[in-house]
Amino acid sequence: MTAAFAKAPPPFGRVRLQPIADLDSRAWRRVAIHFRDPEIAFLNGTPPNRMPLWLLRRVLRADARRPDRATFGIYDEHDDYIGTVELYDIRAHEATLGIIIGERSHWNHGYGPEAIACILGYAFDDLGLERVKLHTFADNPRAQAAFRKVGFRELRRVAVPGGRVDVQMDLPRFVWYRERAQHAVRHEADQAEVVDGGA
Numbered sequence: 566m567t568a569a570f571a572k573a574p575p576p577f578g579r580v581r582l583q584p585i586a587d588l589d590s591r592a593w594r595r596v597a598i599h600f601r602d603p604e605i606a607f608l609n610g611t612p613p614n615r616m617p618l619w620l621l622r623r624v625l626r627a628d629a630r631r632p633d634r635a636t637f638g639i640y641d642e643h644d645d646y647i648g649t650v651e652l653y654d655i656r657a658h659e660a661t662l663g664i665i666i667g668e669r670s671h672w673n674h675g676y677g678p679e680a681i682a683c684i685l686g687y688a689f690d691d692l693g694l695e696r697v698k699l700h701t702f703a704d705n706p707r708a709q710a711a712f713r714k715v716g717f718r719e720l721r722r723v724a725v726p727g728g729r730v731d732v733q734m735d736l737p738r739f740v741w742y743r744e745r746a747q748h749a750v751r752h753e754a755d756q757a758e759v760v761d762g763g764a
């Protein structure tokens with residue numbers, strides 16, 4: 566279980582996470598815009614948020630104190646706020662992942678998997694979970710592709726009311742450690758190539 570307010574995990578690639586309780590007012594304005602966006606709400610399977618900023622902030626900050634939830638803001642390499650990632654329903658051995666890259670300019674550029682890698686480090690290294698699972702929709706192939714990139718596998722598809730199909734995926738701890746080790750090897754090889762190329 567988490568403490569009241571999670572601590573920031575180490576950065577990954579271009580991305581760093583910050584506990585939602587620590588966001589500044591500029592970031593909170595972006596959160597409100599992301600949560601109000603009808604396309605993002607549809608992709609997420611929730612109605613667009615209509616709360617005024619002060620109330621949204623109060624609700625999310627209160628949520629962040631829950632021991633079964635860890636919510637982070639996502640910042641890019643320019644320190645711009647680009648979205649939100651969280652673990653919810655945190656239990657002894659598993660939790661559920663949710664992510665919104667709210668800035669369209671950042672879709673399809675690999676920021677999602679980097680943010681997911683950050684929070685998976687938190688899930689497996691800090692919380693000691695055995696498995697992280699998630700739900701997405703079959704009509705969101707970008708999300709499925711991004712989740713597969715970090716090692717999630719599809720478990721099942723379930724038709725849900727409203728005519729959409731819920732795609733359930735999970736990532737066991739051992740698979741994450743294997744993926745992370747392979748990523749480190751690839752990264753070292755890339756670095757060596759850069760050094761050789763420059764020599």
Ligand SMILES: CC(C)(COP(=O)(O)OP(=O)(O)OC[C@H]1O[C@@H](n2cnc3c(N)ncnc32)[C@H](O)[C@@H]1OP(=O)(O)O)[C@@H](O)C(=O)NCCC(=O)NCCS
Nearest residue numbers: 608664665666672673674675676677701706707708710711
């Ligand atoms: C889903 C999300 C987290 C993915 O992060 P991302 O940084 O955009 O993803 P990536 O750039 O790493 O990868 C997306 C992949 O999907 C592919 N893709 C994009 N649109 C696609 C489509 N319509 N069909 C098939 N593949 C598609 C991209 O080509 C890319 O693959 P590649 O890197 O091999 O070329 C992010 O886009 C997002 O938050 N979107 C809005 C909200 C949302 O959908 N949240 C998830 C709800 S479960």
